[in-house]
Amino acid sequence: MSSRHSPELSGARATSPANTSAAGEVGRAPLVVSNFINGEFVAPASGAYIDDIGPATGEVIARIPDSDARDIDAAVRAAHSAFPAWSRTPVAERSRLLLRLADLIENNLEELARLESRDNGKTVTLARRLDIPRAVANFRFFATAILHYASEAHPTDGVALNYTLRQPLGVAGLISPWNLPLYLLSWKIAPAIATGNTCVAKPSELTPLTANRLAQLARDAGLPPGVINIVHGLGAKAGDALTSHPKVPLISFTGGTVTGAKVAMAAAPHFKRVSLELGGKNPNVIFADADLPEAVKTSIQSSFANQGEICLCGSRIFVERSIHDHFVDEFVAATKQLRIGDPWDEATDVGALISAAHLEKVSGYVELAKQEGGTIVAGGRRIDGAGFFFEPTVVTGLGCDRRVLQEEIFGPVVTITPFDGEDEAIAFANSTRYGLSATLWTRDLQRAHRVAAALDAGTVWINCWLVRDLRVPFGGMKESGVGREGGFESLSFFTEAKNVCVKLA
Numbered sequence: 001m002s003s004r005h006s007p008e009l010s011g012a013r014a015t016s017p018a019n020t021s022a023a024g025e026v027g028r029a030p031l032v033v034s035n036f037i038n039g040e041f042v043a044p045a046s047g048a049y050i051d052d053i054g055p056a057t058g059e060v061i062a063r064i065p066d067s068d069a070r071d072i073d074a075a076v077r078a079a080h081s082a083f084p085a086w087s088r089t090p091v092a093e094r095s096r097l098l099l100r101l102a103d104l105i106e107n108n109l110e111e112l113a114r115l116e117s118r119d120n121g122k123t124v125t126l127a128r129r130l131d132i133p134r135a136v137a138n139f140r141f142f143a144t145a146i147l148h149y150a151s152e153a154h155p156t157d158g159v160a161l162n163y164t165l166r167q168p169l170g171v172a173g174l175i176s177p178w179n180l181p182l183y184l185l186s187w188k189i190a191p192a193i194a195t196g197n198t199c200v201a202k203p204s205e206l207t208p209l210t211a212n213r214l215a216q217l218a219r220d221a222g223l224p225p226g227v228i229n230i231v232h233g234l235g236a237k238a239g240d241a242l243t244s245h246p247k248v249p250l251i252s253f254t255g256g257t258v259t260g261a262k263v264a265m266a267a268a269p270h271f272k273r274v275s276l277e278l279g280g281k282n283p284n285v286i287f288a289d290a291d292l293p294e295a296v297k298t299s300i301q302s303s304f305a306n307q308g309e310i311c312l313c314g315s316r317i318f319v320e321r322s323i324h325d326h327f328v329d330e331f332v333a334a335t336k337q338l339r340i341g342d343p344w345d346e347a348t349d350v351g352a353l354i355s356a357a358h359l360e361k362v363s364g365y366v367e368l369a370k371q372e373g374g375t376i377v378a379g380g381r382r383i384d385g386a387g388f389f390f391e392p393t394v395v396t397g398l399g400c401d402r403r404v405l406q407e408e409i410f411g412p413v414v415t416i417t418p419f420d421g422e423d424e425a426i427a428f429a430n431s432t433r434y435g436l437s438a439t440l441w442t443r444d445l446q447r448a449h450r451v452a453a454a455l456d457a458g459t460v461w462i463n464c465w466l467v468r469d470l471r472v473p474f475g476g477m478k479e480s481g482v483g484r485e486g487g488f489e490s491l492s493f494f495t496e497a498k499n500v501c502v503k504l505a
């Protein structure tokens with residue numbers, strides 16, 4: 001496959017053919033995925049299935065249930081029935097079961113990494129290094145965090161004792177996207193069930209395979225039937241049935257901002273608790289005093305890791321004018337070194353985009369960048385042949401008011417814009433409706449803290465990117481989301497605080 005990706009590509013180098021390749025999977029019979037309800041793998045009520053396309057090949061690699069409200073309802077009933085026993089299960093036992101599931105994921109890391117890569121188009125090396133270890137970490141973290149989750153008590157002037165009970169809510173509805181499939185699904189399932197809720201999860205219809213494998217592993221780990229239910233299908237059908245189900249009091253959603261608004265509207269009539277982790281258009285601000293080689297190296301990662309399909313990717317780079325041209329030269333040279341091609345080739349840096357539709361969208365934004373007056377200084381082209389590949393692309397010459405700098409592209413496309421001084425850097429960084437994350441590069445400690453405080457972002461990285469500690473709060477400002485998850489924020493989100501007041505005198 002890789003030979004198709006000719007080395008003369010302007011923005012990237014092609015990888016050499018590999019012994020094992022995602023393309024080598026062509027012709028294999030598609031897997032048939034089932035829903036996982038009450039501990040059993042079951043067909044959808046409609047009997048209908050949707051094709052799951054492998055991004056590296058364009059081939060159908062699986063058929064997944066086209067679930068509807070009947071399947072969601074069956075899963076919610078199962079979760080509802082399992083809730084009383086699970087919520088009363090001693091916390092040490094819940095912890096033990098989650099740790100066992102974490103071990104099983106770890107024991108199957110290579111298989112899961114390959115499934116993720118095949119389903120999503122990401123490189124297997126990234127799935128091995130990031131996605132699957134993070135799923136293991138999510139289960140381990142919440143299995144142990146729950147052991148230390150205390151609540152407060154307030155002796156009230158000798159008259160009364162107030163204390164807080166933290167109780168699970170019931171059936172948690174969990175909806176996840178395709179870009180980090182198991183990573184984000186486990187980020188929701190682990191805290192939901194650690195705190196004693198049961199759940200119905202709806203993974204993205206574009207990446208069902210690791211969720212399907214997780215269901216098998218959950219059963220092998222000994223999780224009781226009904227604690228984790230997984231229903232596959234389309235967002236507008238299965239997803240909407242979940243968000244509007246009256247017996248689901250809580251929704252944790254990660255996905256696009258437009259979908260987030262629909263989820264909020266479906267949940268509102270039932271007064272559900274909702275956490276929305278949405279889109280981003282993250283700034284990467286580089287001051288003249290930055291460690292430039294380090295800033296270039298990390299900015300290549302933050303721009304193009306996972307094909308730019310990470311909500312935290314820094315898609316708008318702002319560089320202080322005195323070093324702008326030098327930065328562009330260095331950044332473009334490093335971009336052209338990236339190898340694009342077979343996601344299963346160990347040498348590949350950039351794999352395939354998720355779908356033909358997404359490839360169209362990304363190409364459309366690159367055309368728009370030209371129409372808006374931008375210059376494509378690296379990449380800019382899709383790669384002919386099967387699979388959905390697009391060159392890592394660098395655009396210069398566009399101001400902050402251009403659509404290319406305002407709208408989330410969610411692909412391997414980054415803009416570079418010069419700025420003059422700290423105030424302009426902050427104004428440029430904050431000039432979108434999003435506020436998910438930001439990165440800034442400077443050696444000036446005081447400026448680093450000053451600018452971090454002024455940025456509209458739920459997370460600010462200083463002289464680094466994607467350094468994640470599961471204990472810290474995570475979420476977005478503005479149209480990047482509502483609520484925080486992570487660490488005790490997740491435990492708090494997945495529990496109801498109840499005040500109990502006992503009269504003492």
Ligand code: NAD
Nearest residue numbers: 176177178203204235239240255256259277278279280311
């Ligand atoms: P999406 O919004 O299209 O889909 C996300 C999930 O929602 C999928 O499972 C989908 O089936 C479901 N869905 C779609 N319509 C629905 C509806 N009406 N009701 C209920 N569920 C519905 O997003 P996507 O394309 O899968 O993912 C990409 C987006 O996710 C990007 O915008 C990215 O920035 C965002 N994202 C955000 C974070 C974060 O933590 N903030 C993390 C990863 C991705």
